[in-house]
Amino acid sequence: MLTSARLDVANDLLGLLRDSGTEPRPDTQLEALTLAVAADLPVLLWGEPGIGKTAALGQLAEALDLPLTTVIASVHEPSDFSGLPVIGDDPAVQGVPMAPPDWAVRLVRAGRGLLFLDELSTAPPAVQAALLRVVLERRIGTLRLPPGVRIVAAANPRSSAADGWELSPPLANRFVHLQWVHDHDVVVRGLGGTWPRASLPRLDPALLPDAVAYARRAVCGFLAARPALVHQLPTSETRRGGPWPSPRSWEMALFLVAFATAAGTSREVLSLLVRATVGDGPGLELLAALDRMDLPDPETLLADPGNAVLPERGDLRQAVLDGVVEAVRKRPERSRWEAAWVVLVKAMETGAPDLVVVPAGDLAALRREDWDVPAAIDRLTGAISVSRRADREGVRAA
Structure with missing residues (x-):
C-alpha cells in the first residue's frame, strides 16, 4: 500500500474519532455562559489547562451557528488591537489611519461571529491595556465590531499559566468571570461521542417589560440600602483580577437578572452569573435581596390567613x-393577633414545626389582658406548649 493511501486510511480513522454529536442535557455552567452571551456581555472563562475551555467555545459557536474567530492574546502586540499606522498621501492633512488586523475585517464583513480571546492571563500588561477598547467599545483600530459579534475570553490561573500575569483591574472589571470546571459525567459521555448541547435561552416576549422593571427595582433597591457596595476595589492584586463591584459590573448584574427573569432561569444559574460580575460577597447579598422581594406581604397574609401561601424554603x-x-x-x-396564629398553624402543618417555635413565642408575648386565647393555639401543642406561655404572658401583663 502506498504511503499516501495509508495516510488516507489514518485520516478516515481520525474522522471517526472526531465525529461526535450533542444532546440536551442540564449543564449549569454552559447555561450560564449562553445566557451571558445572549446578553451581549464579555465573558471570561477561568480554568486549569486542559479543562475544555477552548473545546466548549468551539461547541458553543457551532450550536449558535456563529463563525468562530480565535485570537491568542499572548502572541500579539498592542498594535494588533489598537491598529497599525498606515501613512497615506498627505499625513499632515489626512492624518495617519490605524489599520485593523485581518481577523477584525473578516468579522465586520460577516456581520456576526464569536470572537474568542484565548490565553488572556499570559498577555503582558501592554497588550491587556490595548484590549480595553476591544472589550468595552468593541473597536479595533478604525473598525467597530457589529452588534452580531459576541466576545468570550479564556484564561488560566496565574499559578498554572505559562509566564502568567494578573489581569489588570480595568480589564477584569469589563468581564463576567465564570469558573470553568469539568463534570465527570459530561467528560465520560463526551468522550463516548455525545456532548451537552448549547442553546440560547428562550426569552418570553410577554415578560420583557416586567423583567426589566424587576431587575432595576432589585439592583437599585439593594444599592440604595448598601451604598458602600456601589464601588469597592479589592485590596489584593489577585482579587482585583477577578469580579468586584463597580457601577459597570452592577450594570452587568442588572442585565443578567433581567435576562434570567425573562428566560425563567434557575436560581443556581443566576447565582453563578451574579457572583461572576460583582464577586461572591456582594453577589450573595443581592441574591438574598431578590429572595426577600419574592416573599408574600405580611399584611396580605393577615388579611386572608386561611389561604396563606408560604415559601417552601425554610x-x-x-x-x-x-x-x-x-x-x-x-x-x-x-383580629390581627388571631389571624397571625392561623398563619403559624398553617406553617406548622405544611412545613418543619421547629420554624414556628420562635415566632409563636414572640406572638404570645404580644397578647393583651382582654384577648382570649384563640382555639388555633391548641393545634400547635404538639410542637410547642404555646397555650401556657400565652397564659403566663397574660398574667404578667395584668
Whole structure:
C-alpha cells in the first residue's frame, strides 16, 4: 500500500474519532455562559489547562451557528488591537489611519461571529491595556465590531499559566468571570461521542417589560440600602483580577437578572452569573435581596390567613413568619393577633414545626389582658406548649 493511501486510511480513522454529536442535557455552567452571551456581555472563562475551555467555545459557536474567530492574546502586540499606522498621501492633512488586523475585517464583513480571546492571563500588561477598547467599545483600530459579534475570553490561573500575569483591574472589571470546571459525567459521555448541547435561552416576549422593571427595582433597591457596595476595589492584586463591584459590573448584574427573569432561569444559574460580575460577597447579598422581594406581604397574609401561601424554603418561611409577627407588633389588634396564629398553624402543618417555635413565642408575648386565647393555639401543642406561655404572658401583663 502506498504511503499516501495509508495516510488516507489514518485520516478516515481520525474522522471517526472526531465525529461526535450533542444532546440536551442540564449543564449549569454552559447555561450560564449562553445566557451571558445572549446578553451581549464579555465573558471570561477561568480554568486549569486542559479543562475544555477552548473545546466548549468551539461547541458553543457551532450550536449558535456563529463563525468562530480565535485570537491568542499572548502572541500579539498592542498594535494588533489598537491598529497599525498606515501613512497615506498627505499625513499632515489626512492624518495617519490605524489599520485593523485581518481577523477584525473578516468579522465586520460577516456581520456576526464569536470572537474568542484565548490565553488572556499570559498577555503582558501592554497588550491587556490595548484590549480595553476591544472589550468595552468593541473597536479595533478604525473598525467597530457589529452588534452580531459576541466576545468570550479564556484564561488560566496565574499559578498554572505559562509566564502568567494578573489581569489588570480595568480589564477584569469589563468581564463576567465564570469558573470553568469539568463534570465527570459530561467528560465520560463526551468522550463516548455525545456532548451537552448549547442553546440560547428562550426569552418570553410577554415578560420583557416586567423583567426589566424587576431587575432595576432589585439592583437599585439593594444599592440604595448598601451604598458602600456601589464601588469597592479589592485590596489584593489577585482579587482585583477577578469580579468586584463597580457601577459597570452592577450594570452587568442588572442585565443578567433581567435576562434570567425573562428566560425563567434557575436560581443556581443566576447565582453563578451574579457572583461572576460583582464577586461572591456582594453577589450573595443581592441574591438574598431578590429572595426577600419574592416573599408574600405580611399584611396580605393577615388579611386572608386561611389561604396563606408560604415559601417552601425554610429560611424564607422563617423570614415570612417573623414578618407577620412584626406586623402585629407594629399594629397590635385582636383580629390581627388571631389571624397571625392561623398563619403559624398553617406553617406548622405544611412545613418543619421547629420554624414556628420562635415566632409563636414572640406572638404570645404580644397578647393583651382582654384577648382570649384563640382555639388555633391548641393545634400547635404538639410542637410547642404555646397555650401556657400565652397564659403566663397574660398574667404578667395584668
